Amino acid sequence: MEARINIIGAIVLFLSAFLVSSATGEDLAFCLSSSGVKNFTTYYTTGDYLRLLNISIMNLRYAKPFVNKPVAVVLPGNKEQVAAAIRCSTSASWTIRLRSGGHSYEGLSSRDDGPFVLIDLMNMNRVSVDLDAETAWAEGGATLGEIYYAIATSSKRYGFSGGMCATVSRSGSPSDMAKLLHKWQTTANNVLEDDYFLQLAALPGSSSNQSAELISVFFSGLYLGPKASALAITDRVFPELNLTAQECAETTWAEGLIIIRGDNAVRTVEDLKNRFSYQKMFTKTKFDYVETPIPLSALESALKMLTRQPRASVLFDVHGGAMYRIPSDATPFPHRAGTLYGIEYFVDWPQEEDADYGVRYMKGLRRLYEFMTPFVSKNPRRSYVNSVDLDLGAIDWTDEKQLCRFDAVEVARAWGEKYFLGNYDRLVRAKTLIDPNNVFRHPQSIPPFPTKTLTRTGH
Numbered sequence: 001m002e003a004r005i006n007i008i009g010a011i012v013l014f015l016s017a018f019l020v021s022s023a024t025g026e027d028l029a030f031c032l033s034s035s036g037v038k039n040f041t042t043y044y045t046t047g048d049y050l051r052l053l054n055i056s057i058m059n060l061r062y063a064k065p066f067v068n069k070p071v072a073v074v075l076p077g078n079k080e081q082v083a084a085a086i087r088c089s090t091s092a093s094w095t096i097r098l099r100s101g102g103h104s105y106e107g108l109s110s111r112d113d114g115p116f117v118l119i120d121l122m123n124m125n126r127v128s129v130d131l132d133a134e135t136a137w138a139e140g141g142a143t144l145g146e147i148y149y150a151i152a153t154s155s156k157r158y159g160f161s162g163g164m165c166a167t168v169s170r171s172g173s174p175s176d177m178a179k180l181l182h183k184w185q186t187t188a189n190n191v192l193e194d195d196y197f198l199q200l201a202a203l204p205g206s207s208s209n210q211s212a213e214l215i216s217v218f219f220s221g222l223y224l225g226p227k228a229s230a231l232a233i234t235d236r237v238f239p240e241l242n243l244t245a246q247e248c249a250e251t252t253w254a255e256g257l258i259i260i261r262g263d264n265a266v267r268t269v270e271d272l273k274n275r276f277s278y279q280k281m282f283t284k285t286k287f288d289y290v291e292t293p294i295p296l297s298a299l300e301s302a303l304k305m306l307t308r309q310p311r312a313s314v315l316f317d318v319h320g321g322a323m324y325r326i327p328s329d330a331t332p333f334p335h336r337a338g339t340l341y342g343i344e345y346f347v348d349w350p351q352e353e354d355a356d357y358g359v360r361y362m363k364g365l366r367r368l369y370e371f372m373t374p375f376v377s378k379n380p381r382r383s384y385v386n387s388v389d390l391d392l393g394a395i396d397w398t399d400e401k402q403l404c405r406f407d408a409v410e411v412a413r414a415w416g417e418k419y420f421l422g423n424y425d426r427l428v429r430a431k432t433l434i435d436p437n438n439v440f441r442h443p444q445s446i447p448p449f450p451t452k453t454l455t456r457t458g459h
């Protein structure tokens with residue numbers, strides 16, 4: 001059966017290759033070569049095409065054979081080659097997809113419904129650290145791990161906040177775990193100090209009893225100071241956690257991140273440089289922000305729902321500290337003072353479960369998200385652009401009829417304001433100045449105004 005699916009996949013792949021004009025593809029290859037871009041692969045050159053395309057697609061839902069493939073994968077080595085790749089693609093009317101790490105949950109860096117060129121920046125991953133100026137510059141293709149590595153090997157004193165995963169765990173009934181969660185949401189950004197970060201993740205089941213209706217809660221803590229102080233603070237403000245000295249480690253900042261990540265593929269600071277260390281899965285994610293503590297009864301009901309979702313997990317990311325001191329309009333990311341925490345609903349599953357359960361898993365996740373509606377931010381129900389979610393809406397840039405009927409700026413407001421709040425209009429103005437022809441686009445990209453309507457403001 002599997003072999004048959006693979007054959008069908010190969011035929012679909014071949015057909016989509018066939019449907020793209022070979023003359024234009026050859027023109028693209030000629031234009032790239034004569035512009036000094038040698039590092040690319042197309043349908044018309046065999047070899048590395050599928051390997052280079054798939055190597056960075058983190059969400060396997062978008063690596064399936066029937067997903068539309070790019071006419072070429074280009075790997076520029078410097079900004080001149082990026083410019084040449086964009087020129088060659090747009091002059092032949094190909095849509096462009098840019099890819100850095102390929103972690104987009106909706107595969108937005110690797111797919112398009114029409115013919116497109118994928119420009120992958122993985123070879124532009126240089127990071128330079130200037131300790132005197134307290135700055136680090138990273139090229140567009142550098143991963144978080146590569147940035148962590150560069151900083152960790154330059155200094156024992158400096159760090160850079162970014163993504164992380166779970167560590168110390170507790171498990172019990174939904175009702176007991178809801179009490180822990182309820183305590184955490186009123187503690188984590190009010191009582192704990194600026195230099196103590198504590199987030200958690202809830203999962204169905206427990207390591208000792210998979211069949212019972214239990215919930216496991218994993219706490220990730222990062223404290224900038226000695227272990228004894230971390231223990232004393234936790235005992236004082238969160239005694240329910242029963243944190244023990246054995247569960248804490250005193251390390252450098254980078255080693256601490258590795259412990260928190262808890263992944264066999266990354267054990268040393270050197271391993272942070274491996275951009276392909278994540279295990280790939282089929283995934284779907286959704287996101288909420290919470291401004292007022294969620295009642296205990298609602299948390300309990302949500303955790304009960306989670307016990308019926310074998311592949312789902314819910315991450316609670318505390319906000320506060322320095323994040324609150326940055327004004328909401330200082331950067332596009334607006335979720336600052338007043339935001340208690342973010343909730344990331346997440347489900348992933350392996351290849352062998354995809355055909356039978358994939359759709360069911362995603363439906364379960366959407367049900368949980370619906371259930372949470374009364375307890376999370378409103379008007380708009382806010383979201384986090386890194387957890388990009390096409391359920392919030394999308395624009396089909398190839399549908400010219402639709403684009404004539406609707407004002408793209410107003411259509412995109414549906415998700416643009418969820419991600420960026422009041423910064424959305426400013427982003428539209430910036431987009432209009434920087435990319436008036438909308439060369440860089442995807443189903444949830446910021447649209448430009450039609451050029452005539454642009455007015456400059458003080459921002």
Ligand SMILES: Cc1cc2nc3c(=O)[nH]c(=O)nc-3n(C[C@H](O)[C@H](O)[C@H](O)COP(=O)(O)OP(=O)(O)OC[C@H]3O[C@@H](n4cnc5c(N)ncnc54)[C@H](O)[C@@H]3O)c2cc1C
Nearest residue numbers: 058097098099100101102103104105108109140163164386
């Ligand atoms: C396993 C996993 C763990 C994660 N953990 C976290 C976490 O802890 N915290 C968090 O905040 N997020 C997390 N995310 C989400 C992740 O941060 C976002 O998906 C982020 O956008 C990934 O960056 P990337 O460069 O890998 O994305 P890509 O998929 O390469 O790109 C994302 C989007 O940006 C565009 N783009 C890429 N490069 C450029 C460029 N140079 N110029 C213009 N546009 C560009 C792409 O076209 C695409 O639309 C996680 C994702 C995964 C898969």
